[in-house]
Amino acid sequence: METTVFVVVLVAALFHATWNAVIKNEADKHLGMTAIVLGHAPISIVMLFFVPMPDIASWPFYLAGVALHTGYQIFLLNSYRLGDLTQVYPIARGTAPILVALVSVLFLGVALSAAQLLPVFMIAIGIMSLSLVRQQDGLRNPRAAILALVTGFFIAGYSLVDGLGAREAGTALGFYAWLSLTNAVVFAVIMRVTKPGLITRIPTEGRRAFFLGGPASFAAYALVVWAFTQAPIALVTALRETSIIAALIIGVFFLKERLDLAKVASTAITLTGAILLRFAK
Helix, strand or coil: CCHHHHHHHHHHHHHHHHHHHHHHHCCCHHHHHHHHHHCHHHHHHHHHCCCCCCCHHHHHHHHHHHHHHHHHHHHHHHHHCCCCHHHHHHHHHHHHHHHHHHHHHHCCCCCCCHHHHHHHHHHHHHHHHHHHCCCCCHHHCHHHHHHHHHHHHHHHHHHHHHHHHHHHHCCHHHHHHHHHHHHHHHHHHHHHHHCCCCHHHHHHHCHHHHHHHHHHHHHHHHHHHHHHCCCCHHHHHHHHCCHHHHHHHHHHHCCCCCCCHHHHHHHHHHHHHHHHHHHCC
Protein backbone atom coordinates (compact mmCIF):
# COMPACT_ATOMS: atom_id res chain seq x y z
CA MET A 1 0.00 0.00 0.00
CA GLU A 2 1.32 3.44 -0.93
CA THR A 3 2.49 5.65 1.91
CA THR A 4 -0.04 8.42 1.18
CA VAL A 5 -3.00 6.04 1.27
CA PHE A 6 -1.62 4.33 4.38
CA VAL A 7 -1.31 7.62 6.29
CA VAL A 8 -4.71 8.90 5.13
CA VAL A 9 -6.45 5.73 6.35
CA LEU A 10 -4.67 5.93 9.72
CA VAL A 11 -5.87 9.52 10.11
CA ALA A 12 -9.37 8.34 9.23
CA ALA A 13 -9.06 5.62 11.87
CA LEU A 14 -8.30 8.25 14.53
CA PHE A 15 -11.34 10.31 13.53
CA HIS A 16 -13.44 7.15 13.54
CA ALA A 17 -12.47 6.19 17.08
CA THR A 18 -13.16 9.77 18.21
CA TRP A 19 -16.76 9.85 17.08
CA ASN A 20 -17.42 6.36 18.44
CA ALA A 21 -16.17 7.55 21.82
CA VAL A 22 -18.45 10.58 21.60
CA ILE A 23 -21.52 8.44 20.98
CA LYS A 24 -20.55 5.97 23.70
CA ASN A 25 -20.13 8.78 26.23
CA GLU A 26 -23.60 10.16 25.54
CA ALA A 27 -26.19 9.18 28.14
CA ASP A 28 -28.89 9.09 25.44
CA LYS A 29 -27.46 6.97 22.61
CA HIS A 30 -30.30 7.84 20.23
CA LEU A 31 -29.70 11.55 20.77
CA GLY A 32 -25.94 11.15 20.31
CA MET A 33 -26.18 9.10 17.13
CA THR A 34 -28.83 11.37 15.62
CA ALA A 35 -26.74 14.47 16.37
CA ILE A 36 -23.67 12.90 14.76
CA VAL A 37 -25.51 11.76 11.63
CA LEU A 38 -27.19 15.15 11.22
CA GLY A 39 -23.79 16.76 11.82
CA HIS A 40 -22.81 15.41 8.39
CA ALA A 41 -25.44 17.49 6.61
CA PRO A 42 -23.86 20.98 6.75
CA ILE A 43 -20.49 19.63 5.57
CA SER A 44 -22.12 17.60 2.80
CA ILE A 45 -24.09 20.62 1.54
CA VAL A 46 -21.00 22.83 1.40
CA MET A 47 -18.97 20.11 -0.30
CA LEU A 48 -21.56 19.68 -3.06
CA PHE A 49 -20.64 23.14 -4.37
CA PHE A 50 -17.04 22.05 -4.93
CA VAL A 51 -17.28 18.49 -6.28
CA PRO A 52 -18.68 17.12 -9.57
CA MET A 53 -21.93 15.20 -9.81
CA PRO A 54 -21.39 11.43 -9.48
CA ASP A 55 -21.81 9.46 -12.68
CA ILE A 56 -25.27 7.93 -13.10
CA ALA A 57 -23.70 4.45 -13.09
CA SER A 58 -22.99 4.90 -9.37
CA TRP A 59 -26.58 5.65 -8.37
CA PRO A 60 -27.55 2.05 -7.52
CA PHE A 61 -24.51 1.87 -5.22
CA TYR A 62 -25.46 5.24 -3.72
CA LEU A 63 -28.98 4.04 -2.86
CA ALA A 64 -27.72 0.74 -1.48
CA GLY A 65 -25.12 2.63 0.55
CA VAL A 66 -27.76 4.84 2.15
CA ALA A 67 -29.72 1.76 3.24
CA LEU A 68 -26.63 0.00 4.60
CA HIS A 69 -25.35 3.05 6.49
CA THR A 70 -28.77 3.58 8.05
CA GLY A 71 -28.94 -0.05 9.16
CA TYR A 72 -25.41 0.16 10.53
CA GLN A 73 -26.21 3.27 12.59
CA ILE A 74 -29.36 1.77 14.07
CA PHE A 75 -27.66 -1.49 15.07
CA LEU A 76 -24.57 0.31 16.37
CA LEU A 77 -26.45 2.59 18.73
CA ASN A 78 -28.46 -0.34 20.06
CA SER A 79 -25.23 -2.31 20.56
CA TYR A 80 -23.77 0.54 22.60
CA ARG A 81 -26.79 0.48 24.88
CA LEU A 82 -25.78 -3.03 26.00
CA GLY A 83 -21.97 -3.08 25.97
CA ASP A 84 -19.11 -0.67 26.53
CA LEU A 85 -16.82 0.70 23.83
CA THR A 86 -14.18 -2.01 24.27
CA GLN A 87 -16.82 -4.76 24.05
CA VAL A 88 -19.00 -3.77 21.11
CA TYR A 89 -16.31 -2.11 18.98
CA PRO A 90 -14.08 -5.22 18.60
CA ILE A 91 -16.91 -7.54 17.55
CA ALA A 92 -18.47 -5.07 15.13
CA ARG A 93 -15.23 -3.88 13.56
CA GLY A 94 -13.33 -7.16 13.64
CA THR A 95 -15.75 -9.11 11.49
CA ALA A 96 -15.78 -6.57 8.65
CA PRO A 97 -12.21 -7.03 7.28
CA ILE A 98 -12.62 -10.80 7.02
CA LEU A 99 -16.01 -10.53 5.30
CA VAL A 100 -14.79 -7.88 2.86
CA ALA A 101 -11.68 -9.89 2.01
CA LEU A 102 -13.65 -13.09 1.44
CA VAL A 103 -16.27 -11.40 -0.75
CA SER A 104 -13.58 -9.55 -2.71
CA VAL A 105 -11.64 -12.71 -3.47
CA LEU A 106 -14.49 -15.19 -3.92
CA PHE A 107 -17.08 -13.06 -5.73
CA LEU A 108 -15.46 -9.89 -7.08
CA GLY A 109 -12.39 -11.48 -8.63
CA VAL A 110 -9.95 -9.37 -6.62
CA ALA A 111 -6.49 -10.94 -6.47
CA LEU A 112 -4.92 -10.60 -3.04
CA SER A 113 -1.58 -12.22 -2.29
CA ALA A 114 -0.85 -14.27 0.81
CA ALA A 115 1.31 -11.37 2.02
CA GLN A 116 -1.77 -9.11 1.84
CA LEU A 117 -4.28 -11.58 3.29
CA LEU A 118 -2.12 -12.42 6.31
CA PRO A 119 -2.14 -8.90 7.82
CA VAL A 120 -5.87 -8.55 7.05
CA PHE A 121 -6.63 -11.63 9.15
CA MET A 122 -4.11 -10.59 11.82
CA ILE A 123 -5.84 -7.23 12.21
CA ALA A 124 -9.26 -8.90 12.39
CA ILE A 125 -8.10 -11.48 14.94
CA GLY A 126 -6.36 -8.85 17.02
CA ILE A 127 -9.50 -6.71 17.07
CA MET A 128 -11.93 -9.51 17.85
CA SER A 129 -9.72 -10.95 20.58
CA LEU A 130 -10.32 -7.75 22.55
CA SER A 131 -13.90 -8.88 23.11
CA LEU A 132 -12.64 -11.96 24.98
CA VAL A 133 -10.65 -10.24 27.68
CA ARG A 134 -13.45 -9.39 30.07
CA GLN A 135 -15.66 -11.64 32.16
CA GLN A 136 -18.76 -9.68 31.22
CA ASP A 137 -18.22 -9.09 27.54
CA GLY A 138 -20.33 -9.13 24.41
CA LEU A 139 -19.75 -12.85 23.80
CA ARG A 140 -21.33 -13.69 27.15
CA ASN A 141 -24.14 -11.27 26.55
CA PRO A 142 -26.00 -12.87 23.63
CA ARG A 143 -28.00 -9.76 22.75
CA ALA A 144 -24.93 -7.52 22.64
CA ALA A 145 -22.97 -10.11 20.67
CA ILE A 146 -25.67 -10.58 18.06
CA LEU A 147 -26.26 -6.87 17.60
CA ALA A 148 -22.52 -6.20 17.29
CA LEU A 149 -22.11 -9.07 14.82
CA VAL A 150 -24.97 -7.82 12.64
CA THR A 151 -23.37 -4.38 12.80
CA GLY A 152 -20.20 -5.96 11.42
CA PHE A 153 -22.14 -7.34 8.44
CA PHE A 154 -23.50 -3.87 7.72
CA ILE A 155 -19.97 -2.45 7.91
CA ALA A 156 -18.71 -5.02 5.41
CA GLY A 157 -21.70 -4.36 3.17
CA TYR A 158 -21.38 -0.61 3.00
CA SER A 159 -17.59 -0.82 2.63
CA LEU A 160 -17.91 -2.92 -0.51
CA VAL A 161 -20.84 -0.96 -1.93
CA ASP A 162 -19.28 2.44 -1.26
CA GLY A 163 -15.90 1.40 -2.60
CA LEU A 164 -17.39 0.15 -5.84
CA GLY A 165 -19.76 3.11 -6.04
CA ALA A 166 -17.02 5.70 -5.57
CA ARG A 167 -15.07 4.12 -8.43
CA GLU A 168 -18.11 4.20 -10.70
CA ALA A 169 -18.94 7.77 -9.64
CA GLY A 170 -15.65 9.22 -10.84
CA THR A 171 -15.61 11.41 -7.72
CA ALA A 172 -15.13 9.84 -4.31
CA LEU A 173 -16.01 12.99 -2.38
CA GLY A 174 -18.99 13.79 -4.59
CA PHE A 175 -20.32 10.27 -4.13
CA TYR A 176 -19.95 10.40 -0.36
CA ALA A 177 -21.34 13.93 -0.02
CA TRP A 178 -24.61 12.88 -1.66
CA LEU A 179 -24.71 9.58 0.24
CA SER A 180 -24.04 11.26 3.58
CA LEU A 181 -26.61 14.00 3.04
CA THR A 182 -29.31 11.51 2.01
CA ASN A 183 -28.44 9.24 4.93
CA ALA A 184 -28.84 12.20 7.31
CA VAL A 185 -32.30 12.97 5.92
CA VAL A 186 -33.44 9.33 6.11
CA PHE A 187 -32.11 8.89 9.63
CA ALA A 188 -33.76 12.13 10.76
CA VAL A 189 -37.12 10.92 9.43
CA ILE A 190 -36.72 7.57 11.23
CA MET A 191 -35.89 9.29 14.53
CA ARG A 192 -38.73 11.78 14.04
CA VAL A 193 -41.19 8.91 13.77
CA THR A 194 -39.73 6.55 16.37
CA LYS A 195 -38.44 9.14 18.88
CA PRO A 196 -40.72 12.22 18.74
CA GLY A 197 -39.09 15.33 20.16
CA LEU A 198 -35.56 13.92 19.92
CA ILE A 199 -34.36 16.15 17.09
CA THR A 200 -35.49 19.33 18.86
CA ARG A 201 -33.15 18.46 21.77
CA ILE A 202 -30.01 18.49 19.59
CA PRO A 203 -29.37 22.28 19.79
CA THR A 204 -29.27 22.08 23.60
CA GLU A 205 -28.37 18.55 24.68
CA GLY A 206 -26.68 17.22 21.55
CA ARG A 207 -24.40 20.10 20.63
CA ARG A 208 -21.16 18.30 21.43
CA ALA A 209 -22.09 15.27 19.35
CA PHE A 210 -23.27 17.49 16.49
CA PHE A 211 -20.24 19.79 16.37
CA LEU A 212 -17.52 17.31 17.40
CA GLY A 213 -18.82 13.86 16.47
CA GLY A 214 -20.47 14.92 13.21
CA PRO A 215 -17.39 16.43 11.54
CA ALA A 216 -15.16 13.64 12.91
CA SER A 217 -17.49 10.98 11.52
CA PHE A 218 -17.79 12.71 8.14
CA ALA A 219 -14.03 13.22 7.80
CA ALA A 220 -13.30 9.64 8.88
CA TYR A 221 -15.36 8.05 6.17
CA ALA A 222 -14.76 10.64 3.44
CA LEU A 223 -11.06 9.82 3.68
CA VAL A 224 -11.80 6.10 3.57
CA VAL A 225 -14.04 6.41 0.51
CA TRP A 226 -11.22 8.24 -1.27
CA ALA A 227 -8.80 5.48 -0.22
CA PHE A 228 -11.20 2.88 -1.66
CA THR A 229 -10.47 4.36 -5.09
CA GLN A 230 -6.71 4.14 -4.58
CA ALA A 231 -6.20 0.66 -3.09
CA PRO A 232 -8.05 -2.68 -2.75
CA ILE A 233 -11.17 -2.24 -0.63
CA ALA A 234 -10.28 -5.20 1.58
CA LEU A 235 -6.90 -3.71 2.50
CA VAL A 236 -8.33 -0.26 3.24
CA THR A 237 -11.10 -1.78 5.36
CA ALA A 238 -8.63 -3.79 7.40
CA LEU A 239 -6.29 -0.87 7.99
CA ARG A 240 -9.16 1.42 8.97
CA GLU A 241 -10.10 -0.99 11.74
CA THR A 242 -6.84 -0.24 13.53
CA SER A 243 -8.98 2.56 14.94
CA ILE A 244 -9.59 0.02 17.70
CA ILE A 245 -6.21 1.04 19.12
CA ALA A 246 -7.27 4.69 19.38
CA ALA A 247 -10.66 3.57 20.72
CA LEU A 248 -8.91 1.51 23.39
CA ILE A 249 -6.79 4.48 24.46
CA ILE A 250 -9.85 6.75 24.58
CA GLY A 251 -11.84 4.12 26.47
CA VAL A 252 -9.15 3.63 29.10
CA PHE A 253 -7.96 7.21 29.66
CA PHE A 254 -11.13 9.20 29.06
CA LEU A 255 -14.03 6.79 29.63
CA LYS A 256 -12.25 5.04 32.54
CA GLU A 257 -12.59 1.53 31.12
CA ARG A 258 -10.26 -1.17 32.41
CA LEU A 259 -6.93 -2.05 30.77
CA ASP A 260 -5.14 -5.38 31.24
CA LEU A 261 -2.35 -7.43 29.64
CA ALA A 262 -4.78 -9.30 27.40
CA LYS A 263 -5.87 -6.03 25.80
CA VAL A 264 -2.25 -5.02 25.36
CA ALA A 265 -1.53 -8.36 23.61
CA SER A 266 -4.54 -7.94 21.31
CA THR A 267 -3.39 -4.44 20.44
CA ALA A 268 0.10 -5.74 19.63
CA ILE A 269 -1.37 -8.28 17.17
CA THR A 270 -3.40 -5.54 15.49
CA LEU A 271 -0.40 -3.24 15.24
CA THR A 272 1.75 -6.00 13.78
CA GLY A 273 -0.89 -6.63 11.13
CA ALA A 274 -0.99 -2.94 10.25
CA ILE A 275 2.79 -2.80 9.86
CA LEU A 276 2.81 -5.91 7.66
CA LEU A 277 -0.01 -4.45 5.58
CA ARG A 278 2.02 -1.32 4.87
CA PHE A 279 4.76 -3.35 3.20
CA ALA A 280 2.63 -6.14 1.70
CA LYS A 281 2.82 -6.59 -2.08
